[in-house]
Structure formats: structure tokens, C-alpha cells
Amino acid sequence: MLENYFPVLIFILVGAVVGALPLILGWVVSPSRPDSEKLSPYECGFEAFEDARMKFDVRYYLIAILFILFDLEIAFLFPWATIFKEIVSTDTIKWFGFAEMMVFIAILVVGFVYAWVKGALDWE
């Protein structure tokens, strides 16, 4: 069972090493002589005017939350997809198994249309 995921584990490990190694190498090998001028933010020769942090537009938040909601919808589609063949080949729940997912999607399509017409998806 778990053996199937062995390549994934290898992939994660290789990814971690490839990501971390250059950082570690750079930290170990390169010379580092910081002073206050080097570390201060550079803004065309002026003193920095303000903090780099600023308020983000609330629209980013809206997009992110809509993304979460539809992402969850997709998460519910996975188990359905894996047993879809079984559903179709079982006579008693053939149409039931199909219809319930269509209802699920339809309810969310209502939400999608709502978001669309309300203009939650356009950015101007």
C-alpha cells in the first residue's frame, strides 16, 4: 500500500535537499561582512519613506476565500471519481450516485453564478 508512495517520499526529500542545499552552501561558503548601510533598504538614495508593509486590498481576500470554497468542492469530487465506475456498474444506485453529485455541483454553481454576476470575480 504505502510502497506506492515511495517515489513521492523520494521526491519530497530531493526537493528539500535541492531547496536547502544552495542556501546552506551560500551561508557557509560566501563571505559575510554586514554593516548598517548594507542592510538598510535602498530607495533611490533617499532614506526609506515608510514601512514596506502596507494594507492589501480586500479583494485579494475575497478571491482567496472563493478559491478555498471551490477547492473544497474539488476535494469532494476525488472520492466520487475513484468509485465512479463502481457506481455506474451498480444498478440500484446508478442514477442516484450520479444525481447526488450533480445536485452538489448545482448548488455550488448557484454560488458561482452569484459570485460572477455580483462582480466578485472581476478585478477592473
Added chain:
Amino acid sequence: MDFKSVVFYLFSAVLVFASLRVITARNPVRAVLYLVLAFVSGGGIWMLLEAEFLAITLVLVYVGAVMVLFLFVVMLLDINLDRLREGFWSYLPLGATVGALMALEMGVVIGGSYFDLFENRVPALVTDSNVKEIGRLIYTDYVYPFEVASVILLVGIVAAIALTGRQRRQTKAMDPAQQVLVKASDRVRLVSMPSEKLEDSVPQAGE
């Protein structure tokens, strides 16, 4: 120690480290990124328990979507780091007490003999993949909660749009398609009027 245990300890070590960094990191953006790491290693541990669906959902939903939202919120709020740290020492006793209590409870639950039901409760029939087993239940017995869940998602959409809403149009960007459609008659309108004599109602220059 077999290979599985090695992997388990690897993931657990990363998880513990990342969780500690979540609460100790000075920069909230970094804290969120450590939380991502914690979720990924948590997903790895679930995978070891053969709870594939949960592991994938954790990565897909939490890392993929919820953490993006967290990042946006952290940026959205423009948190003042120094003000955030002010109350640390005054909250410490209460926080430590709650933490100690929770640790105690976990110890009781895990260490005690309470969950002696573990052995006989694990259904022996799970031969297929975990995802399929979940699917077989969700789409038959649990169809009612499943549809209610979709309504909850719908309410989430409606609520999010209602609350963030749409203030006024902020950008002054031009739409080229509209611009090229313009006709000369839209720009200048010539109105023919009968000429009028300047009466003394208009003050003369130099008076």
C-alpha cells in the same frame, strides 16, 4: 527500527520544529510559512497511517488554499509587530496553565487505558484504498450531510461577497475597446443658435 518508523520520526521532527517556529517567529509571514511546513509534515504522517484522502485534502485545501488566505490576511491587517508582542508576559501564566492542562489531558487519553477499544474497532474489511472506502460511504449513507455541506459552502460564498462587498470603482483604467468606438459626434456637438447682440447686461472691458 524499520523504514516506516524512520520516516515517521523524520516527519514528526519537522512537524515539531515547524510548530515551534510558528509561535516563536518574529515575522507573521514567516510564521504562516512555517505553518505550511507543519501542515505538509502532518500530511506526511497521515499518509503513513494510510489515511490518504485526509493527507491529500490537508495538502490540497489547507496548504493550497487556507494558507494563501492566511497570508493575505496577515498582509491585509498590517500588523504592528511590536504592539503584538506587548502582552506576552502578562498572558504567559494563563497560556502556560491552559497548555499544561491540555498536555495533561492528552497524556491521560493517550497513556491511559481509555482507548483500549482501538484494536477491535478498526474495521478489518478495509482492503481497498482509503479514498474508495470514503467515497462508498459519502455517496451512499452520508448523502444528506454531503448535500448540507454544499449548502454551507454556498453560504460561505454569499457571506464572503456580502461582507467584503463592492465599494466604489477605484481604478481609473481606460477601456480601449470603448475608446476606439468613439465617433466624432460623441466628442463635439455643434449647436446652431441665432446670433445675439451684446446688450449692456454684459459688462464691457475696461469699465
Added chain:
Amino acid sequence: MTLAEMPFILPDLRPASAELFVLAMACLILFVDLFVKDTRRTAVFALTQLTLVGAAVVTWAGTSGEVVYTFSNMYVHDFLADMLKQLLYLTDIIVLFYARAYVVDRPLLGRGEFYTLTLFATLGMMVMISANHFITIFLGVELLSLSLYAMVALNRDSATAAEAAMKYLVLGALASGLMLYGMSMIYGAVGSLEIGEVAERLQAGVANHSILVLGLVFLVAGLAFKLGVVPFHMWIPDVYHGAPTAVGLFIGTAPKLAAFAIVLRILANGLLTLSYDWQMMLLIMAVLSIVLGNVAAIAQHNFKRMLAYSAIAHMGFMLLGLAVGVVGGDARFTLNAYSSALFYVVIYVLSSAGAFGMILLMARAGFEAEDLDDYKGLNRRNPWFAAMLMMLMLSMAGIPFFVGFFAKFAVLQAVVASGQIWLAVVAVIFSLIGAFYYLRVVKLMYFDAPADPTPIQAPLEVKALISANGLAVALLGLFPDTLMWFCLLAIRLSLSVFA
């Protein structure tokens, strides 16, 4: 096990037709709202009201005394559910009529979302009322809560509303977490989440008692949060106060019916074997709520806050009825005790709707009639409304021959029957203390000079409705038997103890 081998029967959709109807209409109204340009949202309002009336008809058509399970026993259709749903639609209709003028005057509140979220919250309550499975209960609670959080915050520009929504969200999420934790503990001990099966397995005595009690504690704490009883009451005053009055009216009425349903289904249907444990918890919470609610309400100057503390006290009183159902393993008094609690909650919802309705009636565009001082001299401004509010207040105080008195009387009778005389004495003493602040409102209306002598404007239907509401309190006080009979019937036909 493949799908073909599973013992699965296709669910019968008919028992749940009211839910399906409300869901379909809510989606439809969501669309209508998108394309209607009218800023008063008259079409949306009318459709919402029609939906509620339609749901009442659908529920009425399906009403029978039988207990029917469907959706693999996740859904139960019984007389208690039908009765509570009818009351729920009625409450919603009243709430929307009262709220109408108020939200139209306030553009941020009067958007179509106010109506659609009300419908979704109603759907959530219907799911709760008909739930026979811990997961369904949880999802119903979440559907309700999510809609309510959004409704409290609907008025984006108000800082107090945003604060109230934030508190409500955080504490509500905490309560949901507690409930879920308790459910998982019980699942760990019993191995099932279906209420009937949990009860059977508990009866068989296979489960580990200490782990069950641990789960029970969390579950009861979560339920207490949702009901808003001491010590889990902190959110009530802030949310009642901070929420727009129209939303406060909704939060203060309909959800109590649904919360009562899930408490009854979880504790009395599922965990009756553990009644000794949870009755003790309910008793403590009930006494604390009655004491704290009544005492703290005296100190309030804000009418909404006063009603919030009064809600805490009333919910405590209602819990008394639930806490004395089983005496020493004897279920002789169960029917009386639970039906008195049901009667109490129905009457509370009725009076609370009227009181909040009066606040909405007095409010105008740009003016909230929240302070007790705003009610000074109401008698001189409009004697009829003053009389209505007086009747509502007297009923809430439990003055004899208003219906609130009979509600309290029924619960006290159950308490005395269980042999806990001291409990009845405490409840009576603190109700008397509580009567003070209700009577203070009456005194302000009749004996003080009005600060603002302008007569009160209200649409005709609201005038009619508030009069009906006030008169209902008086009339039910004279003839409480029919409602009491329905409550007895609902409990007897629907609880598994009596099957």
C-alpha cells in the same frame, strides 16, 4: 465491501420535502436578488415570505404522528420536528415583518443577502430540528451559525456590529470545536454517531463510562454555548447589543427552538442512559443562569442588553425543565418535564419576538430606540403600544394570568414533582428579583415624562402584528391548554422513551 454489497437503501425524499423546498427557493431568491434593481428589495422580501408560507404548507401536508427515518437514519421526521418547524416558519415570518421597515431604512442591512441568509439560517435550523445523527446536528448548527455571523456583520460600517460579529464568530467556533470534540469522544467510546444506535449501545453497556463522561462534558458545554447559559453566556449580551436590532431579533428567537430540539435529541434520545451525569450539569448551569441573568439584567440601561440577560435567565429556566426529567432512574415525570420545557421555549420565543419587535417599531432611520430611557412616557406617545409592551414585559416577568406565568408554573411543577423543592424555591426567588427590571420598563412607560413626544409611525402590518403578538401573550395566558396539549403530544409521540 463494494457498493453492490453494501446494505444501502435509496433514501425516501418525501419526509424531507420541506427542506428541499426551502433550499430550492433560497437558490431561486439568490438569483432573483441578482437581477432585481429595486433598492427596497420588495420582490425578494415577498418571495422569502412566500417561501416560508409554502414550507409551512409542505410541512403541514406531511404531518403525521409517526416517526419516520430516512437518509440512512440521519434524518428523522416526527411530530416534534413538524411542530417546531411550523413555529420556526411562524417566527421567521414575524421577524421579517418586524425587521422590514428597519432594514429598508438602512441600505447596508437591507440588501438581498439579509433575506437569503435568513432563509439559509432557517434551513440550518430545519436540519438541526430533524437531525438524528451527530454529523447532521453539527452541520445544521454550522449552517445556522455561519449565516448568523454574516448577518451580524452585514452592516459593514458599524464598528459595534463588526465587534459583535467577531466575538460571536470566535466563541461560536470554540463552541463548535467543543461539541465536535465531545462527539468524537462519544464515537470513540460507543462506535456510532447515530443517535438511536448510540442509545442502544449505551443500554447494552459496552462503553467505557469515564471516556463517555468526558465526551459528555464537552458536548454539553458546546450545547450550552449555543443556548447561551452560564458559564457559557459571555457572547449573548455583546451579540444582542452589537448586532443590528433586526438581526438581534432573529438571533434571539428562532435559534432557541432549534437549539432546544438538538438538546432534546442528543440528551434525551441519545444519552438518556447517562441522564444522571448530564442532569447534574444542566442543573448547575440552570441555577447559575437564573441567578446571574436576573441579577445582571437589573444593572442594564440598554434595552437590548437587558433582554440579553433576560434571555440567559429564561434559557436557564428552560433547562430546569430538561434537568428534572429522570428521577433516580424513574422516567415517570419525563413527559411532563420535557413538555414543560418545550412550552417554556415556545412562550419565550413569542415574548422575545414581541419585545424586540417593539425596539424595531420605535427605531427610525438614523435613530435606534435602544436605551431604556427611550421608552419613557410611551403611554403618552402611544397608549396602545405601551399596553402591548406592558403585557409582553409582564408575561416575561411571570406575572399571573399572562402566559409567561404558566410557562414558569409548568416548569416549577416538574421541578417539584422531582422532589427538588429547594430548586423551585431558588428559581422563584430569582424570578421575583427578575420581575423588578421588567416592571421598571412598565414604570418608565407609564409614570415618566417622554423625552421625545413625537408620535410613533409604523406600517399597518407591523402595528397589526405587534398587537397580535401582545394579545397572544394575554390570550394564551387565559387559554394555555391547547398549546400545552400540543407540547405534550409532540414529546410523547417523538421521544424514543415513550415508543
